[in-house]
Amino acid sequence: xQVLAILSDYWASFCAFALFGVLHSVCAQEPxxxxxxxxxxxxxxxxxxxxxxxxxxxAGLYYWIAxxxxxxxxxxxxxxxxxxxxxxxxxxxxxxFSIALAYVSFIQSDYLEFLGFKQLWQGIRRLSRPKTSTEGxxxxxxxxxxxxxxxxxxxxxMLLAGFLFLATSxxxxxxxxxxxxxxxxxxxxxxxxxxxxxxxFGEQYxxxxxxxxxxxxxxxxxxxxx
Amino acid sequence: MTKYLPLLLVPVIPLLIAASTPSVxxxxxxxxxxxxxxxxxxxxxxxxxxxKLYERALKxxxxxxxxxxxxxxxxxxxxxxxxxxxxxxxxKALQIEKDHQQALEYQGELYVWHGQLLKANExxxxxxxxxxxxxxxxxxxxxxxxxxxxxxx
Numbered sequence: 001x002q003v004l005a006i007l008s009d010y011w012a013s014f015c016a017f018a019l020f021g022v023l024h025s026v027c028a029q030e031p032x033x034x035x036x037x038x039x040x041x042x043x044x045x046x047x048x049x050x051x052x053x054x055x056x057x058x059a060g061l062y063y064w065i066a067x068x069x070x071x072x073x074x075x076x077x078x079x080x081x082x083x084x085x086x087x088x089x090x091x092x093x094x095x096x097f098s099i100a101l102a103y104v105s106f107i108q109s110d111y112l113e114f115l116g117f118k119q120l121w122q123g124i125r126r127l128s129r130p131k132t133s134t135e136g137x138x139x140x141x142x143x144x145x146x147x148x149x150x151x152x153x154x155x156x157x158m159l160l161a162g163f164l165f166l167a168t169s170x171x172x173x174x175x176x177x178x179x180x181x182x183x184x185x186x187x188x189x190x191x192x193x194x195x196x197x198x199x200x201f202g203e204q205y206x207x208x209x210x211x212x213x214x215x216x217x218x219x220x221x222x223x224x225x226x
Numbered sequence: 227m228t229k230y231l232p233l234l235l236v237p238v239i240p241l242l243i244a245a246s247t248p249s250v251x252x253x254x255x256x257x258x259x260x261x262x263x264x265x266x267x268x269x270x271x272x273x274x275x276x277x278k279l280y281e282r283a284l285k286x287x288x289x290x291x292x293x294x295x296x297x298x299x300x301x302x303x304x305x306x307x308x309x310x311x312x313x314x315x316x317x318k319a320l321q322i323e324k325d326h327q328q329a330l331e332y333q334g335e336l337y338v339w340h341g342q343l344l345k346a347n348e349x350x351x352x353x354x355x356x357x358x359x360x361x362x363x364x365x366x367x368x369x370x371x372x373x374x375x376x377x378x379x
Contacts, residue, residue: 006241074275078259080244163233171240179237187234191227215230 047123050116098164105157257286294319331360
């Protein structure tokens with residue numbers, strides 16, 4: 001009956017996170033962006049959408065999910081299990097590793113581009129100086145497939161970093177339930193993201209997927225040809 | 227992605243362990259942690275939150291005398307209407323641990339507040355027999371009320 005108790009306690013944050021997950025995934029998909037381009041303009045989608053999408057995602061996570069999840073259950077931040085010291089030390093090392101992993105993958109994906117600042121800056125430049133080159137940006141995950149460096153080890157280093165970070169955080173009821181929600185989202189989100197990448201990059205991505213694991217490095221692998 | 231489904235067990239396993247070992251290390255750690263968080267809230271003057279946390283500690287360990295004592299203290303600091311509940315908490319704490327010094331002192335203070343000076347004096351005598359430092363604090367309360375009573379004439 002613990003499951004029912006958890007469901008009744010956390011139904012609001014479950015629903016909010018599910019809705020967030022759907023919106024977050026749908027808004028990154030090409031059909032949505034194409035529709036947005038028809039309604040507003042291709043220029044808007046190319047230059048401003050990424051930063052708006054990130055701002056909305058951050059606001060959703062911080063002001064909506066976190067408020068409903070941690071804010072509504074302040075008494076459930078207490079740790080449910082006291083890990084033995086050696087295990088706890090190992091978890092702290094993994095926790096620090098997850099931060100390093102997030103940092104490396106963030107840098108490699110070009111964080112200015114990932115956050116949408118590069119596109120935004122180019123959009124502003126083009127508006128202020130219409131004669132500026134109309135050459136498009138070679139965008140990560142849309143025009144450019146990153147398969148080297150950390151992406152040569154795992155296909156979704158950022159999702160993995162998030163998973164490791166949460167899994168090695170204090171084992172409170174709030175954290176563990178959020179980890180469950182995140183892991184569900186990570187698996188579903190990665191599935192749809194891969195379908196999108198296959199549509200864009202085709203055989204190149206299929207070959208990459210054959211050689212590189214999604215979340216865990218493959219011990220026996222052949223080098224990826226760029 | 228289906229081969230990664232076992233990753234969902236990572237958060238589920240600790241939750242199951244916590245749910246299935248009610249009286250060993252998990253639960254004992256839980257009641258102490260709620261209690262410690264309650265003490266922190268009490269120190270910050272957040273008595274409403276402290277009450278909630280002590281109640282959670284008592285849910286995990288109903289015979290937790292320290293939590294009962296502090297629950298009584300926090301309740302009486304929220305409002306006068308909780309004095310009766312506060313008294314019940316002290317009484318329960320003393321049933322579990324009859325020599326709980328702080329509970330004897332706080333209960334004595336509550337007796338003083340209710341004007342039951344003889345009962346308060348009994349608590350004082352018990353604390354004095356135990357050479358408890360709490361005796362002096364209760365004595366100060368009693369002396370103040372007795373001094374005020376003398377001025378009535």
